Amino acid sequence: MNDDDITANYHRGNPYSEAAQQRTKRNKAGDLIRILKVLFEYPRGLTCDEVEVLLGMRHQTCSARFTDMKKFNWIVKCGSRLTRTGSPAGVWRAVMPATGLPLFDQPQAPTP
Secondary structure: OOOOOOOHHHHOOOHHHHHHHHHHHHHHHHHHHHHHHHHHHOOOOEOHHHHHHHHOOOHHHHHHHHHHHHHOOOEEEEEEEEOOOOOEEEEEEEOOOOOOOOOOOOOOOOOO
């Protein structure tokens, strides 16, 4: 199991999930940049569903990148509203990081 797979706890080392995670690595940085760019363009925030529509992105990809951005503290929840299907969803806005951006695909230092 990879240390950089933040969903490992959910799939418990399933080889198909691990293979999918390896395939998505090469697009991860670009996807994060695209999402952050659109979030900065909408300072009042967007739901993941709205970003999916704006960028033509699959839900699984967009949701995974939102999880990454929450982990990095790049986005903050600023409200809620309904998705296209009528489900409640968090509204998120991008924030400027207090320090530098973490390097992509680099192991995170363990927290003491």
